[in-house]
Amino acid sequence: MMVFPLPILTFLLATVAGALLWRVDFGQPRARHLFAGFFGIVAVGALLVGLRFGYGIHALIPLQRALPLFGGPLLYLGFASLTPAAKHQIPLHLGFAAGLAIAMQTFGWSLLDGTIAASYACYSAAILWLWRKGPNHLIHARLELAPSLHRWMLWAAGFLIAMLLIDTTIAVSFALRRNEEAVQIISYGSVGLIALMIAAIVTAGSLAQARPAPQAASPSDENQLEQAAHDFLIESQLYLDTGLTIERLAKRLHVPMRNLSAAINQSKGMNISQYVNGFRLDHAAKLLRESQTSVTDIATQSGFLTRSNFYREFQRRYGKSPAAYRQAPPDTHGPT
Known part of the structure; x- marks a missing residue:
């Protein structure tokens, strides 16, 4: 024993x-x-x-x-x-x-x-x-x-x-x-x-x-924090998640929500919803240019909850409907 x-x-x-x-x-x-x-x-x-x-x-x-x-x-x-x-x-x-x-x-x-x-x-x-x-x-x-x-x-x-x-x-x-x-x-x-x-x-x-990463923990420069958010969203494509909120994004960056909101507002002159929608619209525009996926499916795949919201935001940014954007010559696509 x-x-x-x-x-x-x-x-x-x-x-x-x-x-x-x-x-x-x-x-x-x-x-x-x-x-x-x-x-x-x-x-x-x-x-x-x-x-x-x-x-x-x-x-x-x-x-x-x-x-x-x-x-x-x-x-x-x-x-x-x-x-x-x-x-x-x-x-x-x-x-x-x-x-x-x-x-x-x-x-x-x-x-x-x-x-x-x-x-x-x-x-x-x-x-x-x-x-x-x-x-x-x-x-x-x-x-x-x-x-x-x-x-x-x-x-x-x-x-x-x-x-x-x-x-x-x-x-x-x-x-x-x-x-x-x-x-x-x-x-x-x-x-x-x-x-x-x-x-x-x-x-x-x-x-x-371990401690949180220095860049994300307490950035002194609002431009640096916005850049950190930008780089993270590009790398992770978290903007495609329809349930993304400022709270969740702030948690991933390990910063207070108010700091992130202020950084985006001061650096880009927009709120968090507009900021995230910008990434979604870029993604949707790429799909319209490079695929034959239906507009409705593209709206869903790009993180938009409703088709009407997608059409409204797309029209505001590109000055044309998604269908018209797809049919337009490459040099007239507008912002990317």
Whole structure:
């Protein structure tokens, strides 16, 4: 029997990683809570496994069995909380996990292993689905953290897949009454978790010390801030999102809304809606010149909520309707 089970070391490292992540400003407080909660689940689960197989303490087996049902949801929700569709997902996913845990406790644990495996598979797929949308989909993340968070999605999905394989192997070993083999697999899995926890601690420690990018944090020159907004919108094409607001743009640039509004007003003599619409109109004009897409589809693809608003703004800027603009010779297109 192990004197100091490896899962206990995993517990200690996961606790440290969770504490460090609690100090990180991701741009959305919920993300910090959810990521820290995930590491909390890992820590408690590892502690209970260590107590069970290292010291023969079995009283908390029901809790140890139920905890993995919350790992996938917490990890997925940490990333999802930084996206546009995050508002109502937390109670839905965590409530469903809690319902499964209660059902298992009430009706027996015979389907637990399959349920946990399905949870890991579904949430790894959900994280990969978010990853496919790209870093610009993380609209609530700090601007400088979005690329890193996008890469971490792949690691998170890989972690859930690894846990799926490990847990399935352990379950099969127990089903075949190969208890010693199962304990060995738990130890090997703990080694991998320890390596992951160390990497998480190093990453979380560096993030906890990180500060917003200097240019976006407190620009003294309004022209610089407007240029930062311009460059970001061009690079990210966030203006194509019909739900873009000054609040969201300011969060991505990590500046107060009033500073951003004042910078655009003073530098360009327009409000934020007019400013963003300028990018949308440029995009629409390019599509009219270079594609045969219908005007209605172009309006939608360019970020306009209504066709009437698109026609009105386009006419004001280019002095002609979208259809007339498309048919006009290149040298008469007007502003670009």
